[in-house]
Amino acid sequence: MMHLKLNYILFSLCVLSTNNYVFSELITLTAIGAATAIGGASLFKWGPLIKDNTICRYMECCNEAYIPYDLEKLKQSFEQKLIGQPLAGELVNILRAHKEAMLDGSKPNKKALVISIHGLSGVGKNYASTLIAEALYKEGMHSKFVKVFMGSTDFDCTDVQKSREKFITIIRKMVNACRKPLIIIDEIHHMCPSVLDAIKPMVDHHHAVDGVDFRDSVFIFISNTGGKEIADNLLDLYVQGVKRNSVEFNQFEPTIRRIAYRQGGFEKAAIVAHHLIDHYIPFLPLEQYHIDLCAMAAFRDNGILQPTEEMLDDAFSVITYGPTESQPIFANNGCKRFTKHIPYVIEKHKQKNK
Secondary structure, eight states, X not given: OHHHHHHHHHHHHHHHOOSOHHHHHHHHHHHHHHHHHHHOGGGGGGHHHHHHHTGGGTSOOSSTTTOOOOHHHHHHHHHHHOOSOTTHHHHHHHHHHHHHHHHOTTSOOSSOEEEEEEOSTTSSHHHHHHHHHHHHOTTGGGOTTEEEEETTTSSOGGGHHHHHHHHHHHHHHHHHHOSOOEEEEEOGGGSOTTTGGGGHHHHSSOSOBTTBOOTTOEEEEEEOTTHHHXXXXXXXXXXTTOOGGGOOGGGTHHHHHHHHTTSGGGTTOHHHHTXXXXXXXXXXXXXXXXXXXXXXXXXXXXXXXXXXXXXXXXXXXXXXEEEETTXXXXXXXXXXXXXXXXXXXXXXXXXXXX
16 A cells, blocks of 8 residues: 555656656655655665666656666667767776776775767767767666757857856756766867866866766767878878778877867867877778768668669769879768768659659
8 A cells, every 4th residue: 555655646747747857856855755755764765776776667767777787778779870980999998997986885986977079070989979878777868867968059159158057057057967978069179169168177187076976978069070180190190001990099099189279169278288088089981882881771771671773873873082193991971861862862753663
């Protein structure tokens, strides 16, 4: 009877709830209070267990059920879905080390994990961040513990101080709700310089900042900055006889860091100067073989398993190669170019065949 009464109270509260963090915590406290009133004061110490088995059945909570950190799933997703990025596997190893520190109370994380992904447009940087969110959080990109900022729209250069304050407020609110959030900042190359330094205290080596512990947080920066230099560096490695699948990200990091510090949101940023970005991950430019795979995958996603030669020719007509006409090795626009183009090609040939 007591269990039924408690579940009724919790369900009623959840029906009225939203994803607002403050209200969520209010519901939690009310639930524990209800349990205490119904079952006695000794139930208070069972608060987390009560929450996991009642309120967390109805709404997303900061627990293992909703934040599984399923890195085997991430590894498989990268292998099956991410085309032409052999260094993406390093992201799995980086996140695994971060997860192990979260679970090991004797050796906790010393700072928030900060990863910066660089490369030309269309090579899979955003897709990789989506796959990470889907593996770490049950709700994926829809999780209230995942937040995406866009450098071109979320940070108004006309009022940098206001942008910085808003930035800090949102992140503090997320970490207060759950110590294991994922913060993705896309289009760093379009962000106003100095805005990024608002989070320097959050990603530095601090036990807590104003009472908030950010050390289990994950920050992912995404930028086109350094894309050309990554391509040039890869060509040099090819000349030296290095195979694509044998490259190491530390062969690119010095170049990426140097270029990033000169432009966009990273320009003269303290988090770069003070070495607070833990890993610079280059996403390599794609070659014709990878573009072929992307096109076939896009056709399959749109229900065409065997596109005709004419359809393939139309699909590939939007792809150009560089770095020069005499060296047509890398695709200039990557797989992203197919997102809207393939459906158009399919419709075009349907109409032609009528």
